[in-house]
Amino acid sequence: MSSKRGTLSRIKTREKIDGWLFVLPFVISTLVFFAGPLVVAFILSFKEYSFLDQTSIWQAKWVGFDNYLNAFKDPIFKKALLNTTLYSLGVVPIQLVIALILALIVDSDIKGKTFFRVAYYIPTVTSTVAVSVMFMFIFKTDGLLNKFLKVFGIPPYNWFGDVRFALPSIMGMAIWSSVGLYMIIFLAGLQDIPHSLYEAAWIDGANKWQQFWYVTLPLLRPTFFFNLVVSLIGTFQVFDQAYVVSGGNGGPLNATMTVVLYLYRTGFRDFKMGYACAIAFILFAIIFVLTLVQKKLFGEETQYQ
Amino acid sequence: MKFKRFVATATALLIASSLFVGCGKKEGQTTEQPKEEKVTITLGCWGSSPAETQLLDDQIKKFEETHPNIKIEKQVITGDYNQAMQAKIASKTEPDVYYLDVFQAPAYISKGVIEPLDSYLDMEDVKDFEEFLIEGFKKDGKIYGLPKDFNSLAIFYNKDMFEKAGVKEPTTWAELEEAAKKLTKDGVYGMALSADAARFIPFMLQAGGKINEGDNVAFNTTEAAKGLDFYFSLIKKGYAKQPKDLGEGWNGDALAHKKVAMVIEGGWMIPFMKDAGPDVKYGITKLPKGDKEGNLAFTVAYAMSVNSKHKKEAAEVIKFLTGKEALKMVAESGLAIPSRKSMEQLYTEKYPERTPLVEGTKGAQVFQFGANTTKIMDALNKAGEKLLFNKVNDGKAALDEAAKEVGQ
Numbered sequence: 216m217s218s219k220r221g222t223l224s225r226i227k228t229r230e231k232i233d234g235w236l237f238v239l240p241f242v243i244s245t246l247v248f249f250a251g252p253l254v255v256a257f258i259l260s261f262k263e264y265s266f267l268d269q270t271s272i273w274q275a276k277w278v279g280f281d282n283y284l285n286a287f288k289d290p291i292f293k294k295a296l297l298n299t300t301l302y303s304l305g306v307v308p309i310q311l312v313i314a315l316i317l318a319l320i321v322d323s324d325i326k327g328k329t330f331f332r333v334a335y336y337i338p339t340v341t342s343t344v345a346v347s348v349m350f351m352f353i354f355k356t357d358g359l360l361n362k363f364l365k366v367f368g369i370p371p372y373n374w375f376g377d378v379r380f381a382l383p384s385i386m387g388m389a390i391w392s393s394v395g396l397y398m399i400i401f402l403a404g405l406q407d408i409p410h411s412l413y414e415a416a417w418i419d420g421a422n423k424w425q426q427f428w429y430v431t432l433p434l435l436r437p438t439f440f441f442n443l444v445v446s447l448i449g450t451f452q453v454f455d456q457a458y459v460v461s462g463g464n465g466g467p468l469n470a471t472m473t474v475v476l477y478l479y480r481t482g483f484r485d486f487k488m489g490y491a492c493a494i495a496f497i498l499f500a501i502i503f504v505l506t507l508v509q510k511k512l513f514g515e516e517t518q519y520q
Numbered sequence: 521m522k523f524k525r526f527v528a529t530a531t532a533l534l535i536a537s538s539l540f541v542g543c544g545k546k547e548g549q550t551t552e553q554p555k556e557e558k559v560t561i562t563l564g565c566w567g568s569s570p571a572e573t574q575l576l577d578d579q580i581k582k583f584e585e586t587h588p589n590i591k592i593e594k595q596v597i598t599g600d601y602n603q604a605m606q607a608k609i610a611s612k613t614e615p616d617v618y619y620l621d622v623f624q625a626p627a628y629i630s631k632g633v634i635e636p637l638d639s640y641l642d643m644e645d646v647k648d649f650e651e652f653l654i655e656g657f658k659k660d661g662k663i664y665g666l667p668k669d670f671n672s673l674a675i676f677y678n679k680d681m682f683e684k685a686g687v688k689e690p691t692t693w694a695e696l697e698e699a700a701k702k703l704t705k706d707g708v709y710g711m712a713l714s715a716d717a718a719r720f721i722p723f724m725l726q727a728g729g730k731i732n733e734g735d736n737v738a739f740n741t742t743e744a745a746k747g748l749d750f751y752f753s754l755i756k757k758g759y760a761k762q763p764k765d766l767g768e769g770w771n772g773d774a775l776a777h778k779k780v781a782m783v784i785e786g787g788w789m790i791p792f793m794k795d796a797g798p799d800v801k802y803g804i805t806k807l808p809k810g811d812k813e814g815n816l817a818f819t820v821a822y823a824m825s826v827n828s829k830h831k832k833e834a835a836e837v838i839k840f841l842t843g844k845e846a847l848k849m850v851a852e853s854g855l856a857i858p859s860r861k862s863m864e865q866l867y868t869e870k871y872p873e874r875t876p877l878v879e880g881t882k883g884a885q886v887f888q889f890g891a892n893t894t895k896i897m898d899a900l901n902k903a904g905e906k907l908l909f910n911k912v913n914d915g916k917a918a919l920d921e922a923a924k925e926v927g928q
Binding site: 265266267268269355356357358373375376378464466467468469483484485486 | 600607609627631632766767826895905909911
């Protein structure tokens with residue numbers, strides 16, 4: 216008996232080692248390229264440091280919470296935070312609603328749905344920089360949008376060059392380019408709903424609308440939560456579009472300055488890497504809290520089967 | 521069983537080790553060199569036009585011919601040069617010698633990452649360089665970089681449009697405004713102007729204003745405001761348009777596409793116009809004079825890393841690349857104005873039509889404003905945008921707000 220147990224435990228230990236060996240590449244790359252930098256960045260956020268400093272990170276001057284406190288006194292950071300929040304509030308709901316509608320359409324029995332699925336997904340796999348450049352062509356003063364509006368007698372406008380329209384223009388671009396991703400996830404969620412539930416609802420006399428309202432939506436809740444979290448994190452981290460459209464300076468008049476763009480500028484252009492790290496952790500805290508709140512509101516796991 | 525386990529372990533290790541392939545330095549390289557002491561100096565630069573790349577390659581080839589014991593290894597940095605260079609400096613893997621834009625120079629110099637060159641230089645020879653250019657790379661009397669070439673601003677104008685409108689090359693502010701007014705017709709605007717400090721600062725200087733006094737702000741004066749107001753009045757009166765409002769990417773496009781008659785740009789327009797607007801007959805003339813002359817000079821120097829292991833050889837490289845022979849090649853290429861006074865004549869002789877670019881450097885200041893350069897630029901750019909969007913009453917108010925922003 217005892218010897219048998221010994222072999223068993225030895226096999227188990229071996230399996231454990233094998234298991235670790237298999238995940239080793241990922242564990243190492245995570246430690247080296249993710250966890251390590253994360254810890255260093257966190258330490259840096261309490262220091263005054265720039266990459267040009269000849270002293271090492273560890274010798275850099277400790278400034279305590281100064282970087283964090285300064286951020287909340289910094290008018291440009293506040294403006295960036297406001298812009299990012301507006302951007303997020305605008306993009307997330309519109310994006311998710313459109314994605315859900317698209318998912319419902321391509322999930323139905325319309326002709327050529329594979330074509331539509333691909334067509335809506337293509338912007339997602341296109342580089343955001345390429346998308347931004349394309350939209351700059353559309354939105355420029357003699358671009359497509361203005362030519363279209365001219366038909367209705369609306370005079371041409373420099374959309375990205377205007378304080379009021381620059382951010383909404385970027386929002387429109389973001390919605391267009393990422394809606395496909397959320398559509399695909401909604402689609403997966405829709406196809407996960409057992410057909411028998413619709414049948415039961417149909418037998419009970421529920422019409423299409425009632426089926427959607429009482430079967431589809433509640434069962435999509437986990438998918439919806441996932442999409443909401445991912446979309447919110449994505450929008451709070453917006454960088455590429457703002458960088459390309461404003462040529463890196465967040466203009467006009469900081470109208471397109473986002474938190475990550477400001478972080479990038481302070482770190483690499485103003486040589487304040489410690490401050491930039493503090494901004495990154497403030498952003499992290501905001502996203503983390505928002506995610507917790509969402510989990511409370513939407514996140515309970517529901518089982519209908 | 522055992523074999524399976526072996527395969528599993530080996531696979532895992534192989535995958536794990538493959539992560540680090542490419543991280544290590546190529547060690548075999550130095551041993552392959554011939555036995556004599558040959559030193560390799562790395563040279564960091566950004567990617568540029570084929571013509572400029574060719575010029576640098578030719579210069580390097582010449583250097584290696586005359587200095588058989590030194591090999592130059594060019595490291596072209598693509599993407600954001602300033603960002604990439606910071607990462608390299610932080611990991612102490614920066615090139616021995618690298619391009620240093622005058623705009624970034626104060627930050628790099630004050631952080632102590634650049635080696636002072638004085639002990640390697642012949643001070644008599646340094647006098648040959650344009651003084652205001654060297655000034656941009658000096659701190660506490662020490663020289664931290666030798667400028668390789670420079671460009672300044674001038675008016676590039678469409679000759680046909682000037683002829684048709686009967687306009688002569690403007691030499692004063694009043695003449696500039698008059699010309700812009702006459703040239704604004706048939707859907708064409710007199711000028712393309714953008715709310716870019718790198719273009720309106722010359723006007724602030726021409727009005728007798730200053731940008732900085734050492735590391736302090738000095739632009740919130742009525743003189744500087746006068747220049748700013750004049751610049752933006754041209755837009756407000758409708759004689760000038762922002763290139764973006766014309767659907768153009770930058771001033772150069774606007775001239776190449778015949779949407780404006782005049783733009784304020786530098787020598788980089790010449791190769792650009794050859795490609796983008798070969799049918800546009802254009803002329804070059806000096807910036808107009810306000811109360812005095814004023815202009816900006818954009819320059820790049822070769823600087824040496826303090827961490828270089830071969831400083832003597834690195835200095836040789838810098839001295840050669842900014843030496844008379846190398847700058848003669850710059851002058852002949854016409855790509856930029858050579859930074860040595862003795863070579864400027866060669867440039868203007870070969871390209872007489874570009875003389876205004878050189879003449880325009882009288883009264884010029886380098887594109888750099890002390891320790892707060894980036895802050896000042898951000899604030900001034902914003903001041904320009906505020907004027908453009910009518911967020912402030914006049915230039916003085918905009919500049920006062922900008923000065924406050926820098927002070928924060």
